[in-house]
Amino acid sequence: MSENNKANENNAKNEETEREKEPEIEESSEESKKETTKAKFTFKCTRCDACCLSRGPIPITFYDLEMWAKNGVIANFLPYLDIYNKPDGSIDLILKPLPPKPKEGDESKGAPFNPVPIEELLEEKCPLYNKEKKECLVYENRPLSCRTYPLEFDGKNFTIVDVECPGLNEEGMTIEELKEMRDTAKRMFYELTRMRITLPVLNQLITQKVMMDLMRQNFEAMSKMSDEDRAKLDEIFKKNQESPED
Numbered sequence: 494m495s496e497n498n499k500a501n502e503n504n505a506k507n508e509e510t511e512r513e514k515e516p517e518i519e520e521s522s523e524e525s526k527k528e529t530t531k532a533k534f535t536f537k538c539t540r541c542d543a544c545c546l547s548r549g550p551i552p553i554t555f556y557d558l559e560m561w562a563k564n565g566v567i568a569n570f571l572p573y574l575d576i577y578n579k580p581d582g583s584i585d586l587i588l589k590p591l592p593p594k595p596k597e598g599d600e601s602k603g604a605p606f607n608p609v610p611i612e613e614l615l616e617e618k619c620p621l622y623n624k625e626k627k628e629c630l631v632y633e634n635r636p637l638s639c640r641t642y643p644l645e646f647d648g649k650n651f652t653i654v655d656v657e658c659p660g661l662n663e664e665g666m667t668i669e670e671l672k673e674m675r676d677t678a679k680r681m682f683y684e685l686t687r688m689r690i691t692l693p694v695l696n697q698l699i700t701q702k703v704m705m706d707l708m709r710q711n712f713e714a715m716s717k718m719s720d721e722d723r724a725k726l727d728e729i730f731k732k733n734q735e736s737p738e739d
């Protein structure tokens with residue numbers, strides 16, 4: 494066998510091994526999360542915006558923050574960002590969905606000091622979706638999570654997180670577009686992991702700093718108090734200790 498033939502055979506073997514390593518895409522739905530079906534993936538977003546109307550909290554990564562900072566738009570996003578302490582103990586930085594209009598007599602719900610818990614907003618619309626114009630207000634700067642939807646990567650497999658998405662099975666996806674979408678899903682997984690490792694540490698440091706600043710401010714305020722005011726404050730503390738509220 495010539496050297497060229499040997500090289501061609503080796504290349505073919507390598508390509509085959511690479512193909513074997515390619516992760517399969519799996520479909521999943523709420524009803525059949527355990528049931529997975531291997532599927533040939535074709536997708537073309539129809540811009541129906543169904544996902545923007547019911548996405549719930551959208552995870553934000555350092556990639557998004559860097560993109561917004563570079564494009565000079567980060568301040569526009571700040572009012573919509575929130576920290577979500579998830580039931581599993583992890584913390585996500587999210588785009589917080591807008592609460593629905595409060596019912597009559599319940600107007601205080603949703604006010605700054607009485608926010609609607611995130612758990613009640615899991616099916617609500619993205620705050621950056623304009624319902625009247627039927628468009629994303631930040632399409633050029635949309636988060637990574639929106640760029641890869643409905644495809645997700647978990648470090649091993651690709652998963653379709655919304656089998657109802659009308660863009661699934663739409664013809665016309667090129668190999669380059671498929672590769673780009675898979676790369677974006679992988680980047681999302683990497684960036685989300687990075688965020689989930691870093692955020693609890695930052696959260697703790699910031700909370701600690703805020704507590705220390707508050708204690709220092711209280712201490713300074715007390716040291717500036719007159720003896721008379723301090724005596725009054727002591728009196729209040731004593732009363733509270735004698736009859737603590739249940």
Ligand code: SF4
Binds near residue numbers: 544642643
């Ligand atoms: S990703 Fe799917 S649900 Fe979202 S706008 Fe595109 S086609 Fe519609």
Ligand code: SF4
Binds near residue numbers: 545622632
């Ligand atoms: S940021 Fe834009 S694309 Fe993403 S969910 Fe919101 S409206 Fe839709």
